[in-house]
Amino acid sequence: MTQTHQAALPSSRVITLGGGCFWCTEAVFVRVKGVLDVESGYCNGHVLNPTYRQVCEGTTGHNEVVRLVYDPQVISLHEVLEIFFVIHDPTTLNRQGNDSGTQYRSGIYLSDEADRAVAQQVLNEVNAAMNGRVVTELQDLHNYSAAEAYHQDYFEHNPDQGYCAFVVAPKVQKFLKTFADKVRHA
Template sequence: MNESDDKNQPQLERATLGGGCFWCLEAVYQQISGVKSVVSGYAGGAQPKPSYEAVCTGATGHAEIVDVLFDPQIVSFRDLLEIFFVIHDPTTLNYQGNDHGTQYRSVIFTHSEEQANIAHEVVAELEQSQIYSSPVVTQIVTAPTIFPAEDYHQNYFQQHPNQGYCMAVVAPKLAKFRAKFKALIAPQYS
């Protein structure tokens, strides 16, 4: 590749978000224009190379997350956060719906000072708007090591749309996203 080709390549950024089960977040973020990849995984715990079984106990300290690679020329980090705060409840500490434990906490793992500033701004705006009757408990912390989840968790909703949890929990969150953020849906999902 020559130098001029390199200048034409988009500078991609990462967003790492935890808001309950990673299957829900993954299904939504995969449908956004400008998102290049979404990997379900674990972050924020002490155990090296955590497994799903270990994370589910809550003892590892990891959160279920999605690691999103995106083109900020197409979709902004702020857009990704606005979606994040619509598709999960940021006011519940360590649970989403029937999923309970620290692995389901609401957390934004930031990859730059700019992302941290934007995350704090968005949370402050939410608090000021009083859209929620309870305080936002979303953690905003510097991104630690990200561990991809096992292969069977990747593209879960796409592969298992008729599975009970997917129909009862993932599909409604996806529908909520699609209704509110039509302009951000990638053409292949329109």
């Protein structure tokens, strides 16, 4: 399965999420029914159009993210965020598994102020369920740029690469098992 790259519907919505390595997050969301497009990128840093190498150095302030375009008539923002919070650990500051650094922070980045109330509600629910340990930031989206082409559809093109086989694949399997009713069927 690859990114859908469908034309956005007039009613489509956009949300940008940071849940650790964008390869993991992208690999899940390309499988979600109602998600029209997934793009790996960088946001909320102070350098215009940073490179992957710059972001990994941890000096740009950027986060590795996925920008989702979704159809709210098929999947709601609440449901998108439920999936997001299950597929990563929102309680570890600047870390997901062995990946550490500010570029791996948990974050929800808004393109539309109208999404703030739903995002805050889900964040509050998750935080309550996790005894106040959630470190996910909720911010307006700033300075977004797409990641280099080789990062797009990375898992689909490199399923046998070590990181993909041992880190990405288990997250995809967790999604498939936990959210079977939300899986896109080709």
